[in-house]
Amino acid sequence: MSKLKIGVIDLVSKAPTKALYARIMNANLASIMPQVVAIWCQHEGHDVKMVCYTGREQLDKELPEEVDLVFICGFTQAGLISYALSNYFQSKGAITVLGGPHARCYPDDAAKYFDYVTGFTNKVVIKEILDECAQHRPIGRYIAAPNQPVDIPGVVERWQFIEENLKKAPFLKMVPMIGSMGCPYTCSFCIDSVVPYQPLDFDSLKADLRFLQTKFKSPLVGWHDPNFGIRFNDYMDAIAEAAPNGAVRFLAESSLSILTEPNLKRLKENGCVGMLPGIESWFEMGNKSRASRITGMERVKQVSDHTNMIMSYLPYLQTNFVMGLDSDEGDLPFELTKRFVDLSPGSFPGYSILTAFGEAAPVNLEYQKDGRVLPFPFHFLNNHLAMNVKPKNYEWVEFYDKVIDLTAYTFSRKAIYRRVKASNNFTVKWMNVMRAISSEGYGRLRFFKQVRKMLVEKKSFRDYFEGESTVLPEFYINIIKKDLGKWWDWLPEGAIYHDQNAYLKKNGLVGSDLKVAGKRRVSE
Numbered sequence: 001m002s003k004l005k006i007g008v009i010d011l012v013s014k015a016p017t018k019a020l021y022a023r024i025m026n027a028n029l030a031s032i033m034p035q036v037v038a039i040w041c042q043h044e045g046h047d048v049k050m051v052c053y054t055g056r057e058q059l060d061k062e063l064p065e066e067v068d069l070v071f072i073c074g075f076t077q078a079g080l081i082s083y084a085l086s087n088y089f090q091s092k093g094a095i096t097v098l099g100g101p102h103a104r105c106y107p108d109d110a111a112k113y114f115d116y117v118t119g120f121t122n123k124v125v126i127k128e129i130l131d132e133c134a135q136h137r138p139i140g141r142y143i144a145a146p147n148q149p150v151d152i153p154g155v156v157e158r159w160q161f162i163e164e165n166l167k168k169a170p171f172l173k174m175v176p177m178i179g180s181m182g183c184p185y186t187c188s189f190c191i192d193s194v195v196p197y198q199p200l201d202f203d204s205l206k207a208d209l210r211f212l213q214t215k216f217k218s219p220l221v222g223w224h225d226p227n228f229g230i231r232f233n234d235y236m237d238a239i240a241e242a243a244p245n246g247a248v249r250f251l252a253e254s255s256l257s258i259l260t261e262p263n264l265k266r267l268k269e270n271g272c273v274g275m276l277p278g279i280e281s282w283f284e285m286g287n288k289s290r291a292s293r294i295t296g297m298e299r300v301k302q303v304s305d306h307t308n309m310i311m312s313y314l315p316y317l318q319t320n321f322v323m324g325l326d327s328d329e330g331d332l333p334f335e336l337t338k339r340f341v342d343l344s345p346g347s348f349p350g351y352s353i354l355t356a357f358g359e360a361a362p363v364n365l366e367y368q369k370d371g372r373v374l375p376f377p378f379h380f381l382n383n384h385l386a387m388n389v390k391p392k393n394y395e396w397v398e399f400y401d402k403v404i405d406l407t408a409y410t411f412s413r414k415a416i417y418r419r420v421k422a423s424n425n426f427t428v429k430w431m432n433v434m435r436a437i438s439s440e441g442y443g444r445l446r447f448f449k450q451v452r453k454m455l456v457e458k459k460s461f462r463d464y465f466e467g468e469s470t471v472l473p474e475f476y477i478n479i480i481k482k483d484l485g486k487w488w489d490w491l492p493e494g495a496i497y498h499d500q501n502a503y504l505k506k507n508g509l510v511g512s513d514l515k516v517a518g519k520r521r522v523s524e
Contacts, residue, residue, distance in 0.1 A: 004046045004133065007064030007089075010034035011074030013055030014081050014379060015483030021438040026054035027168035032152070032176050032224055033100065033121065034073040035161045039153040040126045041071075050161045054168055060486065066092075069133055072114075073100035076357055077385075079378030080480065083113040084490040090115075095133050102378070104191065105358035108506065109498045111140040119144025148181040151201055155208035159215075172427075174251070175212060178224040179205050179235060185227065185255070191360040192226040199231055206242035213247055220273075221250040228252035232263055239270045246271030251316065253277070256306055264313040274316030274428075276350070279303055282336045283327040300336050304343035315425035317347045323403055324354035329393040334402045338409050346422030348432050349410055351444075352383035353403065354391070359503045368504035374467060375500040379480050384444055386476075388500070396465050400452040407448060411441035450475075472496065 012029050013022065030052045038048045049064040063085075064070070070089045072082045079102045086096040097116040110117045115136045116129055122145040129143065155162065155177060166173045179202075182195035212219040229235050229252065239248070251274035259267075259277060267275075283295045311317050321337060341349060356364040356373050367373050372390040380386035391399050409415065416436050420429045435441060454461040454475060463469035480496060481488050499505070 004041075004068040004130065005064070005066060006038075006041050006046050006048045007067040007070040007094075008034050008038040008041070008048060008050045009063070009070065009072045009085065010050070010052045011072065011078035011082060013053055014074070014078040014382075015055060016059075016485065017055035017439075019439040019443070021435055021440060022055055024170065024172060024434065026056065027052070027165055028172060028174040028222065029054075030162075030165050030176055031073055031100065032158075032178055034071065035158040035176075036149075036152045037071050037073075037099065037121070037126055038161060039157050040123050041130065043123075044127060044130050046130065050164070052161075052165045052168075056168065067094050069095045069097065069130070071097045071099060073098075074102055075100065075382070076102045076105055076378050077380070077382035078102065079106070079110075079381075080491060080495060081484060081487055083110075083492055083495045084484060084487040086113050087492050088487075088490045090137075095135060097129060101191065101357075101360075105360045106378070106498065106502070107142050107359070108502050109358075111142060112138065113492055113495065114140045116140055117142050120148050121145060122149040148195060148198065150198065151204070152178075154204045156211045159211070163215075172220070173216075174220045174222040176224055177205070177208060177221050179228070180225045180230060183226040184230055191357070194362065195226075197227075197230055199234070202234060202238040206238050209239065209242035209248050213243065219248045221248055223250055223252035225252065227258075228254045229258050229263070229267075232258060232266075236266045236270055243271060245269075249273045251275070256303065259306070259310055261309060261313075264310060268313045272314055274318070275310060275314055276318040276320060277307075277310075278320045279340075280320065280322045281325050281327055282333055284325060296332070297336060297339070300340050300343070304340055307344045307347050311344075311346045311422070315423065316428045316431070318350050319344070319347045320350045320352065322352050322354055323406070324387055324389070324391050324394070324399060326392045328391075331402070334406045337406055341410050341415060345415070345418035348419065348435065351403075351407065351410070353387040354389050355381055355383050355387060356389050357381060359506075364503055365507060368501045371467070373500040374465065375470065375472075375498060377472065377476065377480060377496045378498065379483065379496075380476065385447065390465075390467065396462070397452060397455050400448055400455065404445065404448045404452060407441070407445045411436045411445065 010031050012026050035050065038050045041048050051062050051064065053059055053062065067089070072085055074082050082098060082102065086098070089096050095115045097118065098110045098114040099118040099121055103110050103117050104119055107117050107119065115134070117140050118125060119142070125143055125145050155175060162175055178200065180197065180199045182197040183192040184197045212221070246269060249271045252272070253276040256277045259275060282299050307317060307319060337349070356367050358364065367389050374388045374390065376386040376388040381388060416433060419432050423429050423432070455465060458473070460469060460471065461473045461475065464471065464473055484491065
């Protein structure tokens with residue numbers, strides 16, 4: 001096998017951005033698997049150039065030149081820029097591969113624009129692609145391992161890429177690590193609910209933690225585990241041995257059920273500075289909390305007491321919610337969340353609107369079967385720019401009124417002030433204010449108001465949301481054009497459209513079995 005020139009592109013951002021939060025955080029959001037793939041390619045003797053696009057760089061100047069093979073990784077929101085990049089590289093004779101969340105969620109759509117599309121990926125899969133390295137057009141080849149890899153290169157091996165990327169982070173520098181794959185919970189909306197839980201090697205984890213202490217005075221790690229700390233004592237013992245007395249600080253995403261007071265004491269002792277637990281809903285999805293048998297205001301009070309207890313041990317807490325679930329009806333879900341904001345002023349609420357990402361979760365089949373999934377372009381599928389599932393119990397204007405009201409309440413001056421007062425940590429105070437006044441708080445509020453206004457004023461806009469038209473409103477097309485810039489010209493024909501019911505049809509439900517969302521098709 002001849003030596004190949006390989007590019008690996010990690011799309012943290014879908015477009016150029018000047019947002020303050022992106023400037024501070026995007027370089028810290030680099031994915032682990034693109035770095036792993038780059039290492040595996042080096043193991044096979046190939047030359048590799050790694051690019052992590054955070055939205056701050058001039059992408060055309062960062063891209064590798066004269067490459068034989070390009071691996072691209074991104075979430076679904078970066079689907080369109082990944083398609084444009086594939087078209088660009090293919091025009092120059094390169095073979096292109098898509099991996100990551102979008103490849104897993106929409107493999108059939110991605111196969112129209114890439115030579116290879118990967119599902120679960122291990123070293124054997126990468127070697128097979130490298131050995132073959134052939135064009136597969138017009139439909140790319142789908143290739144996947146039977147499960148997630150049982151071991152991956154750690155921080156020591158990946159440091160060449162991590163170090164270069166952290167140079168882009170102006171203040172906060174967070175090292176990506178992972179100690180486990182999959183999740184033991186079965187939340188029907190989650191991509192990891194169908195992936196068996198498996199811990200990675202704890203000896204490698206300890207070696208990486210020791211290594212980081214030679215590079216930073218006080219290293220900060222961001223754990224990428226889908227649910228951190230399932231084997232809690234094993235995890236804590238490993239961290240305590242390799243980084244005693246909290247020598248390495250870390251943040252992680254975990255469930256409330258794991259964050260008991262004894263566990264919080266150990267987390268604090270071992271350097272944990274922040275947690276991102278999922279609350280999701282006051283009426284369902286409680287199997288990850290300690291309030292699974294109660295709902296409504298009773299659950300709000302119990303979860304609020306729990307989160308306040310967490311914050312007595314950890315300086316930073318983000319609580320995650322999903323708006324628009326089928327269990328939500330009327331004012332109550334939104335009013336209960338306001339009460340939580342009042343009762344737990346130190347927590348930063350992270351709001352998502354219900355989004356069905358193709359094949360990501362079992363429940364998506366039900367949404368498609370009921371004809372409720374809308375064909376919003378991938379560019380807007382990031383949990384807040386577009387809700388591509390028609391709400392079960394709300395009209396669209398009513399739903400956006402409630403989302404706007406909750407967002408305004410959460411990021412009002414009073415709420416921001418109370419959030420600042422509730423924390424004793426300067427960095428946490430500053431981060432929470434920055435997030436509130438940047439794209440995540442005020443920015444989303446402005447966008448939601450724009451959408452609501454057009455739902456009322458433009459019938460064609462409302463028809464698209466109702467599934468009565470397949471004509472994408474100019475509002476969204478203009479955003480895509482502006483965001484992609486020169487890459488709009490490289491976007492393959494038809495790429496902004498996709499079959500939102502592909503998952504259902506793939507499972508054999510077509511024709512009379514499929515309830516069509518659109519009552520009529522409106523030609524352009």
